[in-house]
Amino acid sequence: MKKIAVIVFALGLLTVSCKKEEKQEIPAEEVKTEATGLQIVADSTQVSWTAYKTTEKVPVGGSFTQIELQRTQEGNTYQEVLEGSVFSIPATSVFTNNPERDGKLINFFFNALKNTELIKGEIHFKGDNTVLALTINGVTKDVPVETTFKNNKFAVNGVINLEDFDALGAVESINKACFDLHKGADGVSKTWSDVAISGSIQFE
Template identity: 45%
Template sequence: MKKIAFIALSLIVFAGYSCKDTKKEKEQTDTNSTVKTEQYSIVKDSTKVSFVAYKTIEKKPVGGTFTKINITKSTTGSTAMEALNGTTFSIPVSSLFTNDATGTRDPKLLEFFFGVMKDTELISGVFKTEANNTCSIDITLNGETANIPLTFEATSDNSYTFNGVMDLKEWNALDAVASLNKACEVLHTGADGVSKTWSEVAVKAEVLLEKK
């Protein structure tokens, strides 16, 4: 009888410890589940956008920037790409700056290139990411929307650089290219005596994100 009572007492004590361990594990799991993961978000006033256009048959580069970029919609995410997905932006064309010492290039671009397009007060776009870690932007220009595939690299923990190439024929903007070429005919004439303005433009964006 004593032996049976001892066994019963042992089972009760064991069960008590098991319940305590289970409760402790549950409390630890609940605590871990409430830990928030860090979230990325874009630093809105830090984005930089630049471009390189080309002239003459030798394809001489002409670089420039847009000094104002408006982030019109942004999100957060557990990764940088997740946070950037769906980000929308607009760029006032009046913020064009090519650092031309003569002061004549920017007015020509605004008048003879952007000025002959439709709805060109702003260039607008949306950033898109895919499951395979590729990304692109949909750009609206001249009343048309087309996609630019992008390559990217992380330049620091929270800073990313994106590069792509837009062919202006995708935005039905070849008339604007021809208009600019005519206005800059002499300056865009190469060694072959032919004036040429290329429709391809390299675009670059530098984006800074923060973690919270």
């Protein structure tokens, strides 16, 4: 009888021990992992541009209201996160705070290009240099840009020449549509082929 009592007591201890271990287990769905490194703030990407008209090179500014950024990855630096990222911009999202001008840009500039729906590009870091591989009018060119990273905001500034993208026909088209508006004091109507570009992405 003593042996049976000892066995029963031992089994009881084993059962209690197993129950305690089961209580310490954490269900898989309750395990939380924290994101590490830099993260892009949703919908924080911005792109703007400055074109020029008249012989005096009067600036005309605008932006795009839609920018899609793809292929971002995790990293501890903005270079790691953004390297190889692809962005696309619908031409119809052009915005200058002037509906009539926006319509002319869409109809007489963007529609005069090949593959008019989207402006596409990739971000690449090559040593100390940053380039945007832009595709405009079916032509892809590496455009060097200056960059800054301050207060977790990545910003780029550069200049493109539409002649490099075989897009002078589109420049002539918009100049014709805006002929009188692009006249300067000398009476000459001119639309420049160089366009300043800038963009930013906010991190957290």
